[in-house]
Amino acid sequence: MKWTPELLNQAKSLRSSGLAYPAIAKKIGKQINTYISASSVNHALNDFERGKYKFDKSPDGKEDFQSKADYDENGNIDNLNFSLKFADFQHRSKKTPKDILKFGGYKPSEWTLSNVTNNDWSVTNSDGLTMWNHQIKFSAKPKTSADLSTDDLIKLFNEKIDPIKLIKSPISSDRNLVIVCSDFHFGWTHYEDVIKQQQELLELIHRGWKQIWIVQLNDLIHSDDFETSKTTAGTLIDHVDYRQSIFDAEKFMFPILEAGYQRSKEFHYRAFLGNHDEDSSIGFNEMLRFKYPDMDIPDHVDFRNAFLVGKSVGIFAMHGNYAKPKTSELFAQEYPLIWAKSTFRMALLGHRHTIEQADQIGVLVNQVSTFKPKDQYEYKNGFVGNTRKMEVIEFSDTDLKDIHYI
Secondary structure: OOOOHHHHHHHHHHHHOOOOHHHHHHHHHHHHOOOOOHHHHHHHHHHHHOOOOOOOOOOOOOOOOOOOOEEOOOOOEEEOOOOOOHHHHHHOOOOOHHHHHHHOOOOOOOEEEEEEEEEEEEEEOOOOOEEEEEEEEEEEEEOOHHHOOHHHHHHHHOOOOOOOOOOOOOOOOOOEEEEEEEOOOEOOEOHHHOHHHHHHHHHHHOOOEEEEEEEEEEOOEOOOOOOOOEOOOOOEOOOOOHHHHHHHHHHHHHHHHHHHHHOEEEEEEEEEOOOOOHHHHHHHHHHHHHHOOOOOOOOOOEOEEEEEEOOOEEEEEEOOOOOHHHHHHHHHHHOHHHHHHOOEEEEEEOOOOOOEEEEOOOOEEEEOOOOOOOOHHHHHOOOOOOOOOOEEEEEOOOOEEEEEEO
């Protein structure tokens, strides 16, 4: 989405009049015949008001090509106007696949462009004048789940989601809590399987804490595909209901984030890319940013990162499918300031669904398990004896104090 000052000022005015972000996105999107996510409106307005938004201009100073197709409020083609002139279509800069599909009467949300061919030829009319003709040919195919964009994913995750404001409770604790969420695999795991664990975790959170960090090591969602269950790399896995997996993940995670924010002086959420749900994790993260605008939730999902808990507890986190033997070296090399400030260092890894701890050159490498039920892959390979627990780790400002297994 390329925002202009006019569109951003319009969005700002609509928000001031009381419209929520989804309504603003729908109104402006209909106006310019483009799908806009509510999250995009939220982020663009925040950057615009802080003076951080950079506006792109096409090389010729003109607006980029826009289709003349009109859509009704349900996104269906209402009235196609093919009055767009040859010069407009040929010479305007940066024609996108979406532009071409719209010009041809195809809904970009349902079709994807395969290839495009342009032809020019001349004919001489009865008056002896040379007339140039231009032909554009393209192939379109119905979209499958593999063709869905990040915006499409975010739209699915933001279904029936409204931003909410939470009120913090007064807290007097001097302890910090790190909640490690790893390999929940919702879709294979159902919400009903983990209600007891959720309740136990909420009881622990409600004690009240100085800091709460939720560290989402991911594989939160079992499949990264809507129709055919498979990992990010395309490996076929046991079939799950993708949409239900999102709803189950929301039912488990929403109360934890809300309680964590309310029952801490300081709240943080960090997410990392897994091997089962790389695209889904980005969509889920954006959905959380939209739903909880007051929370510290970064606008990116990392392969790995480090942060300080309390005054001097250094935490290094990643999913664990890459670079595990280099954990300590990567911590020291990539985050030297956090390494130097730390009086206690811990690395958090998931992926293998087992509990392992090892001292590795100044770092307690803590590989965590998961409470998910065993799937067919684990059963076939005999991976059935692991301790099915999640870990919640308690720290003072400077040291490890306790590990709660849930």
